[in-house]
Structures are given as structure tokens and as C-alpha cells.
Amino acid sequence: MKHRRRIVSILLMLALVILPFQTVAAGTLPTGQESLAGTTVIMHTNDSHARAVPNSDSGYMGFTAVSALKKSYEAAGAQVILLDAGDTLHGLPFANLVKGESIVKIMNLAGYDAMTPGNHDFNYGSSTLKEISKNMNFPLLSSNIKNKSDNSDFLEDHIIIEKNGVKYGIFGLSTPETAYKTNPKNVTSIEFTNPVEAAKEEVKELEAEGAQVIIALAHLGLDESSEYTSKLVAEKVDGIDLIVDGHSHSVLEAGLTVGDTLIVSTGDYIQNIGVVIIGSDGAMKADLISASEYTGTDKAVDDKATEYQNEQEKLLSEVVGHTSVYLDGIREHVRAGETNLGDFTTDAFRYVTGADVAITNGGGIRASIEIGDISRKDLVTVFPFGNYVVTKKVTGEAILEALELGASTYPEPLGGFLQVSGITYTIDASKLSGKRISDVKVNGVAIDKKAEYLLATNDFIIAGGDGYTMLADFKVENEFGSIEDVLLEYLKEKGTINQESANRIKIVGLNAEVPEVTETPEVTEVPEVTDTEDESSEDSTYVVQKGDNLWKIAVKLFGDAGKWKKIYEWNKDTIKNPNLIYIGQELRIAAE
CATH class of the missing domain: 3.90.780.10 (5'-Nucleotidase, C-terminal domain)
Known part of the structure; x- marks a missing residue:
């Protein structure tokens, strides 16, 4: 990965001129015993859905823990970039009664550096979200949302942040599912473009601007039923070193490596705080820190949260x-x-x-x-x-x-x-x-x-x-x-x-075998079936299209709906439920 290799060489040179320091410990929490000078920490949250206040019964850590952990890393000598991958400003009365104002003020106190909006961040309407963003001390990023009126960018698309002498290029990606995963009336004036194509353009622009490490701050998720996922972006777009992801509430304990890209996600509700440690050699180590591991708090954040809770409690009780x-x-x-x-x-x-x-x-x-x-x-x-x-x-x-x-x-x-x-x-x-x-x-x-x-x-x-x-x-x-x-x-x-x-x-019929389909619908077009990469095999691959199910695919490929069972047999290792296949899923079609 050219960006990863570039940062390795730069940080190794820096290490030669920086005063000696102890290496990062095996764990990812700052202990106060070792110096983290020269280390960069990417902290991240996603899908908090307004769970801003700690709840020990539910394991919610709240923004107070995020802020305290950031300060702990900085006190140990690390330089920190704090990111949020969306679905943050709406969800509970704490946020809803003041249209996200309470969340923005607390995120400002915690020291966030950037956020990308999730689909539920549009629940107040796109124009309200734009107004909310003006009160943020950090940019709200998305590179694939356009104003319908003139095709201009709805939000800022990217920023570059320099830490430890290295330029980190960060761009936002929003799920096109927002068009129907918020009230459609909330987004009538904007449109969501292809995140894969937007990501390709962002990588080119950030490279031209001198970014040495490229981060996609994405609200796409890993749900296989989605047309666009962070995994798809990693597979299709070269040059992204790290994807900080949200939307599917995925818990990635040590991240997910796809090609040369590391994908990280914390789950939801700030039950975990994500950290990616980038050492002096440029290597990335991803981890999740839970409430059982970290109990730090920030009084300034707690006081602000209490202020809002007191204002709302009388009405809500x-x-x-x-x-x-x-x-x-x-x-x-x-x-x-x-x-x-x-x-x-x-x-x-x-x-x-x-x-x-x-x-x-x-x-x-x-x-x-x-x-x-x-x-x-x-x-x-x-x-x-x-x-x-x-x-x-x-x-x-x-x-x-x-x-x-x-x-x-x-x-x-x-x-x-x-x-x-x-x-x-x-x-x-x-x-x-x-x-x-x-x-x-x-x-x-x-x-x-x-x-x-x-x-x-x-x-x-x-x-x-x-x-x-x-x-x-x-x-x-x-x-x-x-x-x-x-x-x-x-x-x-x-x-x-x-x-x-x-x-x-x-x-x-929950435990019954799915019967053969005898009805054969009219088929007007048969999608191309591409060969697999293994040239020695006579098998082929079919990529699931929008509107497909197994019997439709059987008709397209064989002219016989009853052959859906064979397709299912060939793909039992990847299809858990024959009634549930996903757009973009690759199916093995055995040679007959």
C-alpha cells in the first residue's frame, strides 16, 4: 500500500531525530508509565444515536469517556485525531428536544476533529442539519452529497490534518440509503451519489494536496443487503489506508483488513471507543476500548450534560x-x-x-x-x-x-x-x-x-x-x-x-424445505456471467443484481426456475438462507 509505505519511511526518519522514547505497550490504553511521543492515535465513535450520557447498566460510556481518553493519550505524548462516523445528533430526547444542539456542544467540548453525517442525522431535515453544522467546531464532511439545484457540494468534502509531521487526508462518505432511511421529505433538495466514484476522486485530490495517509470517514456499514458498503469501497478504490465506518453497527474488535485498507467500527451507543494506534514505524493497530477497561470522565463534559438534562427533566418526567x-x-x-x-x-x-x-x-x-x-x-x-x-x-x-x-x-x-x-x-x-x-x-x-x-x-x-x-x-x-x-x-x-x-x-412453514418454483417469469435480458479468476476451473461467477432471487437467477441462466436448488447447493457455504441474497453477492455457478 503506497500510502502505508510512505508513512513508514517518513516516520522512520522522524524517529532518528526525536529523543529516545519507550515503544507503545502491548495494550492500547495509555498507562502513564510509557511515553507515546511520536505516536498518532485515531480515536473514533459511530452510531451513538444521542447516547451522550454514560449509563453503566447498559455499558454506554458517553462522550465524557471519549473526552477523557483523548486527554489521557495527549498527556502521554501522543497526538490525537478524533472522528465520528455519524448517526450521532438524533435518537433520544436529550438530542431531539433541542434538535441536536446538546450533542454538538458536547462534541465541541470533547475536541472532535471531523464527523460525517449518518442517515438519522438528517431526521431534522437537510437544511436544519446544515444550520447545525455551523455550530460545530469541526467540519461535517461528505463527498457524495450534492445540491439538486446546481450540483454543488452540500457539505465540505475533505480536510487535511497534520500530526507528528505527517499529513492525514480525511474525506466523508454517506450512505445513499439515506434517501429512504430518513423521511424522504428530509432530503428532497439533495441527492446521494455513488460513494465508490466519489472516493476515487477524493483519493486523487488528497494525493495532489500532499496527503500521506488517507482516511475515509464513512457511514456505509458492512451489511451485505446494502448496495454500497465500506468493504466494497475498500475493494474498488486504491489508496485508502483506513476507513472509519458506521451505519451497520458492526463491532470490529481489531478491525477488518480488505486488501491494503483497514476498516474499523465500534458497534453503537458508545459501548466501545475505537482507537487506531500508528507507531513510529507507520504500522496501524486497531482496538476497541470498553467501559470495563476504561472509566475515565471529563468534568466539563459531565457538567454540560447535566445542564441539558436538568432543563429537560421536568417535561419528560x-x-x-x-x-x-x-x-x-x-x-x-x-x-x-x-x-x-x-x-x-x-x-x-x-x-x-x-x-x-x-x-x-x-x-x-x-x-x-x-x-x-x-x-x-x-x-x-x-x-x-x-x-x-x-x-x-x-x-x-x-x-x-x-x-x-x-x-x-x-x-x-x-x-x-x-x-x-x-x-x-x-x-x-x-x-x-x-x-x-x-x-x-x-x-x-x-x-x-x-x-x-x-x-x-x-x-x-x-x-x-x-x-x-x-x-x-x-x-x-x-x-x-x-x-x-x-x-x-x-x-x-x-x-x-x-x-x-x-x-x-x-x-x-418455518422449518419446511422451500418448494420448487414451477412458474417461469418472462425474461427480457440475461446478465453476463463472467469467468472466475481461476482459469483452470470451468465454473463461473454470477453477481447478484437488484431484484434478483434464486429462482429468477435460475431462469436467467438456465431457463428453468427449478434449478434454483442447484445454485443454492453450489453456494451453501455463503448463503445461510435461500430466501436472502444480496446485491453484489458473487454466486458460484458450477459447470454442467
């Missing part, structure tokens, strides 16, 4: 209802099945709007509610995104398409899995995606594809978020208050919540 049962909002549950919290929420939507059917995406439910009093803070914590409730008259056919999408990855968790009210249906997990839903009834009557139904949901889903584009073009009937306000109104009527899961969604 108001009791608005009561529940006699645990309301289940566990991430893995609401994204892969019906829960009583999902039922309660969608029942509230129907009650307030008078809709025939109500749905909400499991990924929008961010916490559970314990037995006892329900406060405003509980409601805002469960639904932190500031969404409001909308109704539309939609066809039965559109509802069926939405149900199919929500069940498309079952039993794998999916943010778009639907919690429902006013409707019952069956998911047959043994069938291929798109053909799983049956026995659909609206208020006890079989659904009519051609009939119109009044549908209530949140504004994120109704605008096409989470891929629900089949609902986007129908005319809005009415807009209601925030989800919090709707739940408050329902709680006033109910008083005490005591509902268990209502069994609105029936699951069958």
Missing part, C-alpha cells in the same frame, strides 16, 4: 399512562415478529385516525416500556425520530405488496418488518420472498385487491421509507400529530395498557 404488562420493543423481536408494543402502537394509530388498517415499521421502535407508570420520556425513547401519523386511501393490492415486503427476509430481522392493527395474515416462511403472504383479512373480511382502504402509518413509511414505495404515490388524506402525541391521546382513553400480543400474524 410527566406520567401519561400506566402499563400492567411489559411492552416488548426489543430490537430483534420487533424486526422479526409481532409484539404487544407493536400492537399497542398501531391500535393507537387506528383509534386516533379512524383508519381501517394501521402499520408501523419495527425498525422505528427503539426501546421497550417496563411495567408501571409510562412517562413522556418513555414514549419519546421508544419513538425518538419525531415522526408523525399520516393516513392515505390505498388499494388492497398495495397493502398486499407492503405485507410481502415486510416478510421478505423472515425470519431474519428487518427494520421494515410490519407491526399491524385491523388486519390479520399468515407468513409462510417456506416460500420464496414475494409469495409468502396468505389468508389476509381486514377486520375479519378477506382483503379485496381492488378495494380502497384507509391506511394509517408514520410519515416515514408513507413516503416510501424502508422501501415501501408502493404506498408513496397515493394521495395523503390527513396528517396527524407526532407518534408521541397519538400515543398520548390513546393512553388518555385507555388509562392502563394490559394487552398481550394479539396473534395478528400467523407463522407457518
